[in-house]
Amino acid sequence: MKKFLAVLLIIGLIVTSGFAGGQSEEGTIKIGAIFAVTGGASFLGAPEAKTTEMVVEEINAAGGINGQQIELIIKDSAANPEKAISFAKQLIEEDQVVAIIGPSTSGETMQIKDLCESYKVPLVAAAAAEAIVDPVASYVFKTPQKDSYVAKWIFSTMQSMGIKRIGVVAANTGFGNAGKGQLEKYASDFGIEIVIAETYDKAATDLTALLTKLKAKNVEAVVNWSIVPAQSIVPKNMKQLGMEEPLFQSHGFGNIKYVEAAGEAAEGIIFPAGRLLVAEKLPEGHPQKEILVAYKTAYESNYGEDVSTFGGHAYDAIMLVIEAIKNADSLDRNDIRDALESISGFPGTGGVFSFSATDHNGLGMDSLEMLTVKNGQFDFLQ
Amino acid sequence: MLKIRNLEAGYDKLKILKGISLHVKSGEIVTIIGANGAGKTTLLNTITSIVKTTGGNIDFKGVDVTNVSPDLLVKKGCALVPEGRQLYPAMTVKENLILGAYTLYRRREHKKALENLENIYTMFPVLEERKTQLAGTLSGGEQQMVAIGRALMSGPDMLLMDEPSMGLAPLIVKDIFRTVEELRDKGKTILIVEQNAKAVLEIADRGYVMETGSLILEGSAEDLLDNNDVKRAYLGRDYKDFTD
C-alpha cells in the first residue's frame, strides 16, 4: 500500500509539474533561449547559458528595459535537434517569447530556422555556420563571425608566410564540417592546395595516427577546425610526432582552457578570433574595448572561470535583442525584427554589428584578428 | 558431534528434505545411503548452508549452526568434500590444496597450514608428484584425492563426504574408502553420503537409509548390509520377485 501511495504521489508530482510549467508574471519581457548546456556541445552551451543569465540579471537589477523586467527562459537542448524543435515551438507558442537566442550548434539552428521564419519570431543564433544567414531568412540572425571570414583570414596569413600545401583536420560536428567546407571553397582563391582533409570524432582522444597520415603528405601547415577538446590534442600530438609545421586553428580555439590543456604545445598556434580574448591588450579607444573588458571582468568574477568567445556570442545575441527591443520600444515580434535589422555600429564582443536586409550577420572581415599563443596567453600575431 | 533434528529444506516450492533427524558421534564413520534423487546431496548442502533450512536445526559440537555461512562452519572444523569433487580445474594441485587452508591463512596460521600440506602429501604421495599440474587434467581418482586433501587442509575434526565413489572404477573406490578408514583412525569424524551401499557399508560404523527425503532405516553397518529394505529402496517396492 505504501508503495502504491508513493507511486501515486510521484505520478501526481510529475503531472502537476508538467501542467504547472509556463506560469509567469505579467508585464515582463520574455526572451527564450535554447542552449546545449549539457551533452556533446556543452563547451558552447554552458558558457552561453551562464552569460545570458548574468546579463539579464544585471539589466534587471538596473531596472530592466524601458522599465520592464526581462524574463529569460533557458532550455537545455543537450544539442539534440528534436529537443530544439520542441523547445522552439514551446517558446513561441506557450511562453510567447518576443525573440529566441541560440541554439548553440549549427545543426539545431538549421532545424528551427524555417520554424522561426514561418512563425515570424526573431532568432539570434549563437551558432557559426554560414548557412544560417545564407540564404537570408528575414527573422534569422547570427552573432558569430562568418566561417568564410575565418577561412580567408587563415589563408591570407598563410599567403604572407609563403605556405602553399596544407592539411585540414576537422571534428565531425556541424561546426567542423562547415569550417572544412569553407576552407575547401576558398583555398584556390589564395593559391593554396589542400593536400588532405580529414574528419575525426569529436570525442577522439588520440590523433597521432591521423597526424602521421598528414605528415606523410609533407604538408607545410595544418589547419584544425573544431570546438572540442581535440583542439589541444592536435598540437600535443603534433609535437609528439616532431611536426614543426605551423598549426592554424579556427575561432573555436577561443577558450584559454584549451591552451592550458595543451601546455607548451600550444605555443605558436595561429588562429583568427574576436577581440574578447585580447581585450586588455586592445589599444585604448578601440570601439569594442570598453564592452569587452566589462564582459570579461563580470563573467570571470561571477563564475570564477575564464571567459570564452562562445559566451561572447551569446552575450552579443542577448544584447542585440535588448537593443532592438529598446529601439523598437515595442514587444511586437515584427517590430523587434525590424529594429534588429536596422541596428548599425553596435559594438559587441564579436565585432561591431551592422545588420542590413541582406546581411544578418552584421560583421565584416575586420571583426577578426589573427591571434597566437605566447607564453600560455593569447596575443596578437605580429 | 553432529546432531540434526527435524531438518526440512528444499528449492523454491520443491521440498526435498522432509524432517530429517540424525546424529554422528565423535570418531565414527556414519553413512547415509539411498538411491539417486533421495535427497542425500541436498542434506549435505543444507548442513553447509548452501541450501537454506526451512525447518529444524543443526547442532555441531554443541553450537547451533543452522544457516550460518559456509566459511564459519569451516572455521568451526567441519569441511565438505563435495559431490563431483568441484575442484578449480584451471589451478594447480597445490593451489587447490592451499585454498583449502584459506581460513588458516586468514588467521595467520601459516605453519599449521604447511603441516597439513605435508600430511596430505604423505597420505597421497601422488599429489606431491603432481603438485604443479592443473587439477582439471588429473584422473578421476586423483581428483577425488585432491578434493579430500583440500577439505583436510583446514584441519577439520569432521569431514562430510558426498558420493566419493561417483564415477570411479571399483578398484579406485576401494582405495578411496581405505583412505577414509585411515582418517577415522587418525581421529576424524566422517559422514559419508553414498549411493554405492555395499562398498561404504564395509567401512562404516553405522548407517541411515534415505528414501525420497526421509530417513527410513537406521542401524549398524552389518545389519543394513543384509536388510532387504535397503535393496527395496534401490530397486523398487515390487522387488518381491527378486530372489538373491
Next chain:
Amino acid sequence: MKRFYPVYILFITIVLIQVLTLITGKGYMLTQLTMSAYYVLVAVGLCMVMGYAGQISLGQAGFFAIGGYTTAFLTTIDFTEKAGTGLFKLLDSMGLLITKDTLYGDTVIHLSPWISLIAAVLIAGITAYALGIPVLKLKGHYLAMATMGFGIIIYRIVLGSAIFGQADGIFNVPAFTIFPGLELSGDFTSRISNYYIAWILVIIAILLMVNLINSRVGRALRSLHGGEDASDAMGVDTTRYKVIIFVIGAIMAAVAGFFLTHYNGGIGPSEAGVGKSVRYLAIVAVGGMANIWGSLVMGLVLNFLSLRGVFGHFDDAVFGIILVMMMMFMPEGFIRISVLRDIRSLFIKLFSRKKMKETIQEPPHE
C-alpha cells in the same frame, strides 16, 4: 472483447486530454504529446522484443534513424532538373512528385513521402532481418553489445556521410499529405489533427500488438522470455519467431522515425545515438518489461516531460536514476497489475470496510 477495454480507455483518454487542453487554453501541449506518441511507438515495439520475447535490443534508435533519415533524404532531394525525364514523368503522373515553394522563393520538386514511407519500412525491415539472423543467436551481454554495435554503426554512418547532413542532420523535410486536407506537419494550425494522427497510429499499433500477444504466435513469443528450451520442445521455431518480432519492432521504430521526421520537419544524428536507445530501454523497464500499457504510459509521461524540458540539465540523470531504481526496487516496473490491485484494494478499504486480501491468492499446497 474484454482485452480491448484498455484500448477504449486509451482512446477516451486521448480525446479527453485534447478537450482538456482546449478548455484550459493549453493547446500548445499537444506538440509534445504528439512527439511523445511517436517515441511511445518505438517503446511499444521494443516492449514486444524485450519484454515479451525477452531479447534485449540496444539498437532501437538505429531503426528509428533508418526510418527518419530515409524519408528525410528522399524527400529533400530536389529533382527540378530531372523532372522532364521519363521516370519522373511517370512518377508525376502517379502523383508521386510534389512541387513546393520554399520560404526563400525557390521552387523545388521532390518525391512524395509515400515512396519514402515504403522505402523506410523496407529498409528497416530488411536490415533488421539481416541483422537479426546472426545476432539473435546471441544472449545476454553479447546480444546487448551486438545490438548496441549496430546502433553505433548507424550513428557513425549518418554522422560521417555528407548525404545525411553529417552533424547538422537533414532539415526542411516537407509535410506529408496523407490525403487532401490531412497533412502530417508540425504546423501550429494542424496541431490537433496531427495529435490524432499520432495517437491513432499508436492505437492501431497497440491493437495489433494486443491481438498478437493473445494469439498462438504471441504465446510462443511470451514463452521465449523464460527460456527457449521449453518453447523449442513444444514445437516453436524460436529462431524464426525471434527474428520476426525483431523485424516488427524495427519497423515500428522506423515508422515512428518517418512520422516524427515529417512532424518535426527534420532529423539530426542525436536520434540515432546510443543514449536514445538506452532511453527506450529505460521506458520499457520502468513500464514493467512485458507490459505494453506500461511502456505506453511511461513512454508518454517521460518523453512529454523531457521534451518540455522539465528535467532541465538533469535530463540524462533522470533516466539513469530511473534505470537503477527500477531494476533494484521494482523490477516488475511501475505500471503493473499489482499496482492496479493496490488501487482496487484501496477502494475496497475506503468504501466497504471489509478486510481485504493482502496478497495474491495462492492455490493451496498439497
Next chain:
Amino acid sequence: MSAEQVLQYIFAGITVGSIYAFVAIGYNIIYNTTGIINFAQGEFVMLGGMISFTFSRFMPLFPAIIIAVLITAAIGGLIEIVFIRRMRKNSVLGMIVVTIGISILLREAALYIWDEQIRALSFFTGTEISSVSVFGARISPQVLWVLGVTLVIVGGLFFFFKFTLTGQAMRACSENSRAAKLCGIKTDSMVNFSFMLSAGIGALGGCVVSPLTQTHYAMGTDLAIKGFIVAILGGLGNPIAAVAAGLILGLLESFSISILPMAYKDVISIIILLIILVAKPSGLFGSKQVSSLKDF
C-alpha cells in the same frame, strides 16, 4: 609507406590500444568473479583522471594519483555493495540495465562536480613538446609511461593472481564459487574486492593517459564500448589476452586510418566486434576448452 611511418602508426596504435586494454582488464576482473559486464567501467577511467587532477592542485602528482586510485576503488566497492550485491540474483537483462544506469549516474555526477570543461594532468616526465626518437619515429615520453604502467599492471595482476592467497581465492571464486564457499572463502568480499580492483586499475589508467588524451566527463561511454570490444576480442575473462587484443585493435584502427577516412574508424572496430561475436564468441585467444580452463 616508409619504415618510419609504419613505426609511427605502430606507436599510435599501441598508445590507443593500451588505453583500451586498461578498460578491458577492468571488465575481465569483474566478469571473472561475477559473470557481470560492468558497463560503468569507462566511468572509472574518467573518475581517475578527474580526481587526480583535482588533488594535483594541492599536492605533487604521484600522491594525487594514489589518492585518486584509492577513492575510485572505494567508489567501485561502494557500487558493488549498494547496487550490484542485491541485484546479483536477478537476470542478466537486469544487470545490463543497472550497470548502464550506474554509468549514466556517474557521468552526470561528474558533470555537476567538475562541469563540462576538459582537464589534463601534467606530463609525468618532460612536457607536451618533448618527444623521444625511436628508429626515426617520434614518441612522447608519456606514451612510454602508459606502456610501462600497462606492463606493470599486467605483471602485477599476474603475480597477484598467481602467487598471493587473495588472488588465488579470487580465481577460485571465478572457477567454482560453490567450492570456494566450502573452503571458507567469503565470496561476497571477493566480488567486492574485484570491483575495487577493477575500479582502481581503471582509475590508474585514467591518470596515466590524462596528459595525452585529457579527461572529460563524457569520455567513459566511448571507452566502455571500445574496452568491451577488446574484452570480447581477447576472450571474456582473460585480462592478459585483453592487453594483446587491445594492442591489436589499436593497431588495426591506426592502420585503417592510413587507408580510409578516419570518420569510419569506429565502424571498422564495431564490424570486427560483430564478426567476432557471431563467428567466435570465445574470442581470438580462447578456444572453448581453454576458456573453460581459465588462466591468468
Next chain:
Amino acid sequence: MSNADIIMRIEGIDKYFGGLHAVDSVTFTVKKGVIKSVIGPNGAGKTTMFNMIAGFETPCNGQVFFNDILITGKKPWQVAEQGVLRTFQNLKLSNHMSVMDNVLLGWHSLGSAGFLDGMFSSPASRREEKNAKDTVLPILEWLNIIDLKDSEVGNLSFGNQRAVELARALASDPSMLLLDEPAAGLNMHETADLAKRIEKIRDQGRTILLVEHDMSLVMDISDEIVVLNFGQKIAEGIPSDIQKNKEVIRIYLGGDGA
C-alpha cells in the same frame, strides 16, 4: 516383431563432452504403445540421451529414427512437430504465463496461425484458437487443474506445476512422450496418481519413454527397461528380469561385481 510396431529406433548414438564419453554407442528400439524406462545411476548419460533424441544435442555418431524418419540433426521444434514431445526434469514452464496459456503453448505445433493472423485476429485464427481451447480443456480437467487455468504458473504448488507440464505435453496430441523424471519432488500420493495417469496415456495409444529415479514407479508401470551405466547400455528387458540382473544390482547397490 514386425517393423511396423517399432516407433523409435536409436542406433549407436555417441556423445562426447571433452574427454568424457557421456553416451557410448547405445542402441535400442521402442515399440509403439509401450512405456519404456531408461534407468541408471547419476551420470549414466540418461539426460544426455534424452537431449539427443529431442534434438537439444546432436550425437557425435549414430542416428535416431522416429517412424522411420531420421530425426537426428533436426532442431527441437522440428522433432516436436513430428509428434515427439518432451518434459523437463526441472520444469521449464513459462512462470509468468497462465496455466491455460502454458498448455496452449503445447498445442502450438498443431496450429497454423502466423504473425499476420495474430495481429489482425483473422476469423480463421479465432476459430482455430477456440478449437484449441476446446481441445485442451478436457486435458486440464483430467489432470485436475481446470480450476487453476487462469492462475499464473509461477504461483502454483510444485505438484500442480508438474501437472501443467504434463498437460502441456499432452496438448500437442503427441504420438510419443519423453518424460524426464516426472516424479521428482512429488509425494507418494502424487506419485501413485502419476503412475495411473502415465498408464492411461499409454492406453490411449501413445508411446512413452521415461527417465526416472523412483524405482517403485519404474518397476510398477514400465513395459520395458533399458539400464545405462557410464554411458553404456548394460541391460534391457522387462522389469522383473531387470530386478534380477546381477549387473544391475551391482551398479545400484555397489560391491565388487561378484
